[in-house]
Amino acid sequence: MPSETVNPSGQIQPADSVGIVTPQSARFDRPLELACGRTLREYTLVYETYGELNADKSNAVLICHALSGHHHAAGRHSPGDKRPGWWDNYIGPGKPIDTDKFFVVSLNNLGGCHGSTGPSSINPDTGKPWGRDFPILRVRDWVHSQARLADLLGIEQWAAVIGGSLGGMQAMRWALEYPDRLRHCVVIASALKLSAQNIAFNETARQAITSDPDFCDGHYLEREKLPRSGLAVARMIGHITYLSDDGLGRKFGRELRSGTFEQGVEEEVEFQVQSYLRYQGDTFSGSFDPNTYILMTRALDYFDLAREYDHDPVAAFSHARCRFLLLSFTSDWRFAPQRSREIVDALIRANQPVSYAEIESPMGHDAFLLPSERYRRVFFAYMNGVAAETAPEVN
Amino acid sequence: MPSETVNPSGQIQPADSVGIVTPQSARFDRPLELACGRTLREYTLVYETYGELNADKSNAVLICHALSGHHHAAGRHSPGDKRPGWWDNYIGPGKPIDTDKFFVVSLNNLGGCHGSTGPSSINPDTGKPWGRDFPILRVRDWVHSQARLADLLGIEQWAAVIGGSLGGMQAMRWALEYPDRLRHCVVIASALKLSAQNIAFNETARQAITSDPDFCDGHYLEREKLPRSGLAVARMIGHITYLSDDGLGRKFGRELRSGTFEQGVEEEVEFQVQSYLRYQGDTFSGSFDPNTYILMTRALDYFDLAREYDHDPVAAFSHARCRFLLLSFTSDWRFAPQRSREIVDALIRANQPVSYAEIESPMGHDAFLLPSERYRRVFFAYMNGVAAETAPEVN
Known part of the structure; x- marks a missing residue:
């Protein structure tokens, strides 16, 4: 297999890239009740997909983004695009989130500023930008809106929901809100709640x-x-x-x-x-x-995973029905390994299946985005196992 | 001995307080050449003193302040004063910097905003506040201006120069700039240079x-x-x-x-x-x-202690002739114990006498200002030794 190809515009395209991708947009007209008590009458979610959905729709993976992330997680928007998506190191053919095996969905969260409805969108009631009047959102609101996107795409159950940092919080919330709608929950450099x-x-x-x-x-x-x-x-x-x-x-x-x-x-x-x-x-x-x-x-x-479970993360996780992979990075001091170990401990005490790896890295919290051999290996091995469970229609 | 007394205004005065203090002011008309190449034609330094200078002027101690500090290190400015000076925990009768034994000098550094000449003072050349035109200062400029204050007070040699954080950098610079003018250098929660x-x-x-x-x-x-x-x-x-x-x-x-x-x-x-x-x-x-x-x-x-010593702190410290006490605090992550150990290592390799204690504290860098039993004990014991060397005129 060649390690790279030349695309029509003459740009060299690495063989492990998802290539040129085009964002899509989904409009939701059913009102969404939010945790803050307000309701969003209608909204748009912008998303990208990589890879192909198999016949029984069992190979879909959801990527949840962090603080400043968005839907563009892999590939490039045009041949001249200077930078690939934010997680291109880990999404693509032969990469841990292998687009030869998985159908990957990556969206811009509600409240975002990359196309999904958010504070810079027009408030239909006033005809002006929402600005600061946009409702306050909680992680669970994102999870609910992501579930509607799954419905739209016909995905009953995700093979995995995956996220780093704030994205990991969404993945954990998925495991509690929709225990039957994911088989694996991958939580990277995250925490049960902030310090x-x-x-x-x-x-x-x-x-x-x-x-x-x-x-x-x-x-x-x-x-x-x-x-x-x-x-x-x-x-x-x-x-x-x-x-x-x-x-x-x-x-x-x-x-x-x-x-x-x-x-x-x-x-x-x-x-x-x-x-x-x-x-x-x-x-x-x-x-x-x-x-x-x-x-x-x-x-x-x-975000406080266990708040409504009497502040007991063990009680919270007892509602989950998926398998968990937890990853953390030694030099990360905002989401330190200790915070991941708290999650692992709670999962173990809740009798949930969990794998955990602490990756040696000097790069702090940003390590979850950066190339690293051990991180890649562990992540790849786990996701390979996830892929093996899915139906073999797509190869 | 009573543990407290009632002062004339009826306020209770702890027996270990220096009591009511009044800042003094010294005017310097001899131009000061600065590290940046500019010259300050004239300037004022505001300072406080606590305790009494002994006959042979051997019991004087200089306090160097940190980033947001000033001359008011101990006691109160008036009976109704709500807060004592910033280091009142450690300066006073019976405290580590014992005002029954030492004559303590604490100044507001040049460039400060508590009375000493600084950016908010009037520039004599323009009749307007200096503002951003005030010269950039280096730690060595402070040390030079402090030496002139010592001259004015008739202090040939300090029993000790003491400082925490940025103050510790001044204390170390004293040891290199004026090796004969201090017998002890106390460096608390500091570093050879910032990370x-x-x-x-x-x-x-x-x-x-x-x-x-x-x-x-x-x-x-x-x-x-x-x-x-x-x-x-x-x-x-x-x-x-x-x-x-x-x-x-x-x-x-x-x-x-x-x-x-x-x-x-x-x-x-x-x-x-x-x-x-x-x-x-x-x-x-x-x-x-x-x-x-x-x-x-x-x-x-x-600040980079060893910059002009070919970046070799051992070479730098080989110029010192005083004894050193180094202190650090376990949870301090801006001036971590590791940074103090670098200083200790360099001093040892330079054959300089040094004592070092790493104080257990959950309070981070601020620990150097806060009450702590082990910190007090170590600091007290060391300063007690310093006092024992000075002439016994003042008791």
Whole structure:
């Protein structure tokens, strides 16, 4: 088998890529009752699919995205597209989420800013952008809306629901809300609930956004403003905390941008890490909706898997009927291995089948997105087992 | 000995307090050449002293403050003063820095905003506040200006120079710049230089300040503005990182402010930790100068003890002639014990006398300010030894 092919536009296409993908859109007219008590009358979900659904529809896998993710998880949107989807390292032919075996569904969550209905969409009642009036969402709202997408696609039961970070919270919630609708739950670098420190970082990020005068109390779109600098600071906070101290050190150390150190030269940006962070902040603030960032971080803060099970995760997990794979990364300090071990412990005490691997990585929380040999091997082996259970119609 | 006395205003005065203190001010007219190449023509330093200087002036101790500190380290400014100085836990009669034995000098550093010349002072050349035109300062500039204060007070040699965090960097720099002018160097929760992660947090804090429109390119005072919200966000970032995850968890957990959780109630501030952080940010932004915050964090970022010793801390420390005490705190992740051990290792390899204790504490970097029995005992024992060396004139 060749390791790459040349597509019609002349661009080299790696053999393990899903290739060019086109987002699709699904409109839902049945009102969705939300955890906050409000109802969303109608909404759109944007999604992509990779691979083929087999005849008995048993090989479908759902990808749940994290804080700043979206539906574009793999492949490219055009031959000239510079960057592939956010999880292209792990989705594709021969990759752990093997598109030769699975039919992969990846959506932009409700409240997002990449095409699905969210704060930057038009509120049908007012004809203006929702802005800050968009309902507060909880992880369970996403799970309910994802279930409707499954209905639409004719998928009765997912072979697996998979997510990292906030995506892992959705996967766990799936296991409790719809125990019969998934066979495997893959939870990567996640937690039963955030720690006070995590909430504090999110709060500071939100504060940076809302205190930007261009935030206009959340109605910046109507006023043709954008709280870019607030969102940039929010992203910088996120960025530092998703990397490890060691990872930042390896990447930048205390390298000076100019290569030399001259006391007396007053430079605005002196260390490499400063210029990197500013670039990251600026880029992000040009492409992400601030109200969506607030909405997503609040969903993170509020997530507490066991809240309605008398705060007992064992009682919560006793409702699950799927198998679990848990993964964590040694240098991840926002979703530390300890938080994954709490999940594993609760699953074991609830007599649920669970596999767990702690992956050695210097890259902090971001490790769940990055190439890593042991991560790939463990993930691949598990998913290979999942594929073996599905009907052999598609090869 | 009574454990407390009642002062004239009827307020109870603990016996281990230095009591009511009054800041003093020293004016320096001799120009100070700065590391950045610029010269400060004249400047004022505000300071406090506690205890009495003995006849041969051998019992003086210098306190160097950290990022947001100032000269008011112990006692109260008036009988009604609600809070004592920032290090009142460790300075006073019978405390580790025992004012029955030592003459303690604590100043507000150059560039500060509590009375010493800094960005909010008037630039004599323009008649307007310096603002962002105030020279960039390095730790060595502070040490040089502190040496002039010592000259003014007639102190040839400090019994000890003591500091935590950024203050510890000043203490180490003293040991290299003026090896004959101190007998002991006490370095608490500090580092040879910041890590990339630390620089990244400082950069994000500065970005929050400078992107606030009320920053006015650093000349907010002239325009009667104040980038309060930017400074509040900067302080929030600092605050989270100076506490440990565990410390924040113990203090707040995921406690909800209202005591109950009701999905559907849209509250701006829902978790205790949010309201605490907002309060901290607001309070700080009303009392601290944003340009000073930028200046202090840059001094932190640039500090690199061994830079001009060919990046070899052993070579650097070979110039020292004092004894060292190093202290660190187990849960401090911004100035982790590992960073103190690097200093200890370099001192040992440089054949310098050093004592080191790693204090068990859940309170993160802030532990260096907080009461802790083992910290107090170790610190007290060491300082008791320092006092025993000084002449016995003062008792």
